[in-house]
Amino acid sequence: MKHALPTSLAALRGAGKAGIARVLTALETQANDPGLVALLDAAFAAEGGASLGLTGPPGVGKSCLTQALIKAYRAQGQTVAIVAVDPSSSRTGGALLGDRTRIDTDPEDDGVFMRSMAARGALGGLAEVSFPAIVLLRALYDIVIVETVGVGQSEIEVAARTDGVIFCAQPGSGDALQYMKAGVMETPQVILVTKGDMGVLAERTAADLKGALSLDGRGDAVSVQTVSAVTGAGIAGAMDLIDTRIVAPANSQSGWQNRLAQGESWLTSRLSAEFGRAGLSMVRNQILQTETPFSRDRALQLRLKRALEAGWSGENPG
Ligand SMILES: Nc1nc2c(ncn2[C@@H]2O[C@H](COP(=O)(O)OP(=O)(O)OP(=O)(O)O)[C@@H](O)[C@H]2O)c(=O)[nH]1
Ligand SMILES: [Mg+2]
Numbered sequence: 001m002k003h004a005l006p007t008s009l010a011a012l013r014g015a016g017k018a019g020i021a022r023v024l025t026a027l028e029t030q031a032n033d034p035g036l037v038a039l040l041d042a043a044f045a046a047e048g049g050a051s052l053g054l055t056g057p058p059g060v061g062k063s064c065l066t067q068a069l070i071k072a073y074r075a076q077g078q079t080v081a082i083v084a085v086d087p088s089s090s091r092t093g094g095a096l097l098g099d100r101t102r103i104d105t106d107p108e109d110d111g112v113f114m115r116s117m118a119a120r121g122a123l124g125g126l127a128e129v130s131f132p133a134i135v136l137l138r139a140l141y142d143i144v145i146v147e148t149v150g151v152g153q154s155e156i157e158v159a160a161r162t163d164g165v166i167f168c169a170q171p172g173s174g175d176a177l178q179y180m181k182a183g184v185m186e187t188p189q190v191i192l193v194t195k196g197d198m199g200v201l202a203e204r205t206a207a208d209l210k211g212a213l214s215l216d217g218r219g220d221a222v223s224v225q226t227v228s229a230v231t232g233a234g235i236a237g238a239m240d241l242i243d244t245r246i247v248a249p250a251n252s253q254s255g256w257q258n259r260l261a262q263g264e265s266w267l268t269s270r271l272s273a274e275f276g277r278a279g280l281s282m283v284r285n286q287i288l289q290t291e292t293p294f295s296r297d298r299a300l301q302l303r304l305k306r307a308l309e310a311g312w313s314g315e316n317p318g
Contacts, residue, residue, distance in 0.1 A: 005023055005026055005036070006019050006023060006039075007035045007039060008042070009039070009046060009139055012136075013140060017110060020136075020140065023039070023136065024115055024133050024136070027040075027132050027133060028129060032301065034298070037295050038295070040132050040135060040136060040292075040294035041293075041295050042139070043136045043138070043140075044139075044263065044294065045291070045292055047251065048138045048139040048140065048141075048142075049138050049141050049143050049144060049247075050138065050142075050143060050144070050164070050246055050251065051137075051163045051250075052143065052145050052146065052162055052163065052165075052166055052242065053146050053148065053158060053160065053161075053162040053166065054066060054145055054148070054159075054165075054166045055147075055156065055159045055165060055166070055168070055188075056167055056168030056170075057170060058149055059170075060168045060170045061168060061170075061194035061195055061229055062147050062149075062168050062194075063084075063103050063147065064194075064229035065192065065194060065227060065229050066082060066103055066145050067103055067229065068229040068232065069143075069145065069235065069238075069239070070082070070105065072236065072239060073142070073239070078111075078143055079110075079141045079142045079143070080113075080141060080145065081112075081115070081137040081138075081144045082103060082105070082112075082113070082114045082115070082144075082147065083115050083117060083130060083134055083137065083145070083146045084114070084116045084117070084147045085116075085148045085149075086116070086117070086148075086149050103147075111141075113140075113141060115133065115137075117129065127157035127158045127160075127266070127269070128266065128269060128273065130158055131262070131266045132294065135294075144162075146158060146159065146162050156187065160187055162262075163247075163249075163250035163255060163258065163259070164188075164190070164242075164245060164246030164247075164249070165188040165189060165190075166188060166189070166191070166192060166242065166246075167179075167187075167188035168193075169192070169193045169205060169209060170193075170194065170205075171194070171196075171198045171201040171202035171204075171205045172198070172201040173205070177208065177209070177212055180209075188222060189222060189223070189245040189246050190222070190223050190224075190238070190241050190246065191222060191223070191225075192225055192227045192234075193225070194226075194227060194228075195228060196227050196234050197228040197230050205226075206224050206225065206226050223241045223245055260291060263292065263293035266293055268280070270297060271283065271304070274304075275301075275308075279304050279308075282307065
């Protein structure tokens with residue numbers, strides 16, 4: 001028998017992990033369902049936890065670090081959700097996802113939830129499909145970790161639709177410095193040099209990054225630290241940095257402004273992916289009127305679809 005989807009956050013909290021998983025699937029398959037849209041708007045406005053984008057090159061140690069963070073947050077009694085996103089799987093049919101998300105979570109523990117997501121040719125890309133899931137999970141869990149593989153544009157976008165970004169840097173590689181020069185390093189609040197058990201190599205990379213950031217005038221805005229998922233060294237310190245730099249600000253007034261900006265940018269890229277620049281210009285002045293993005297998305301989509309069906313009036317071709 002088909003279960004009805006929970007329609008309120010309270011019902012969803014009571015529905016357990018199976019209920020949450022069903023709602024996340026429904027978000028991907030029936031995104032414009034009015035009940036789901038209302039649920040998303042409620043989740044967007046809810047005081048909840050914080051979402052952390054975790055990004056960095058392949059093999060840097062993101063999943064092992066996530067595993068260590070899950071354990072440490074659970075030991076403090078905090079609940080954790082993980083969204084593992086793999087932009088490359090749209091090219092490989094999803095084969096990589098299984099290999100890449102080596103994160104074991106205890107199915108018996110209701111305080112940990114894990115979801116893998118692939119772009120699957122989604123309109124507007126992964127950032128568009130993952131945002132509603134991140135918003136929903138943030139209303140239900142204290143910490144939402146969004147692991148993205150790689151440092152391309154779409155990974156950066158996914159990470160940027162969170163309350164803050166942690167960039168993982170590989171000891172002994174100049175990667176992080178390269179990314180910083182290429183401008184993809186503008187977003188992180190925290191940089192963690194992984195595999196700290198490699199010793200001096202990791203320390204030197206951390207020192208190089210700190211030097212480069214301070215030359216850039218960003219030394220005060222970004223914290224750098226080494227961590228080891230193997231020994232656990234640096235994990236507690238990293239959590240303190242994450243708390244100060246991302247979690248605490250996320251639930252302040254500036255965090256709310258940041259969330260509104262995330263919603264606006266999601267809404268804009270979603271509508272422009274579906275309706276193009278002409279469609280966007282038709283509704284541009286209506287985009288900024290209320291606060292939560294999901295019901296606006298639905299209303300604007302319906303309006304644009306109706307306009308298209310009615311035929312282009314020719315009044316506003318630009
Ligand atoms: N020495 C050492 N090795 C580590 C540490 N963390 C991860 N590794 C190793 O690094 C490799 C990659 O780790 P993952 O956690 O899968 O890296 P990832 O960044 O999630 O990789 P992708 O998801 O494929 O991009 C594995 O072989 C790990 O054993 C660490 O703290 N110390
Ligand atoms: Mg991984």
